[in-house]
Amino acid sequence: MLQTNPYQGHPNLSETDAEVLWQYAKLSQNIKELIAETRRLSEAPDETLLKRLRVLEVKMGLVLTLFKASVWGVINEQSASEGSSDYVDNSADNTAR
Missing domain, CATH: 1.10.20 (Histone, subunit A)
Structure with missing residues (x-):
């Protein structure tokens, strides 16, 4: 310089x-x-950086899988609770008549 x-x-x-x-x-x-x-x-390319990015990619894949499983669980819970509340509401309507 x-x-x-x-x-x-x-x-x-x-x-x-x-x-x-x-x-x-x-x-x-x-x-x-x-x-x-x-x-x-x-x-x-920097081999050290590539190795670190591969580790990060695996971790992000795991996070995505866990997120999808959590969303699926929430959706199933909502479906189950809506189905049971509809059943309760229907029987309550039948007894009121």
């Missing part, structure tokens, strides 16, 4: 111009490093 401002003291540049160009040069260097790093990551 650039350590010194190569534009400092240039006869055709003001101090502000030299500083702005210096900041652009540092930004350009950072972007080049970022591009190189993203290329490296895209070409060879």
Whole structure:
């Protein structure tokens, strides 16, 4: 990385111009490093990250299965309670007549 401002003291540049160009040069260097790093990551995926994501995927599958089972249980409870309350309501209506 650039350590010194190569534009400092240039006869055709003001101090502000030299500083702005210096900041652009540092930004350009950072972007080049970022591009190189993203290329490296895209070409060879991080095996540690993949292993951690696989573990997370298995856990999320388990959570989804448990959630589905819970929803199914709630639906069955509601169906059973509605069926029994209809039965009670019908017999109450028959006795009232």
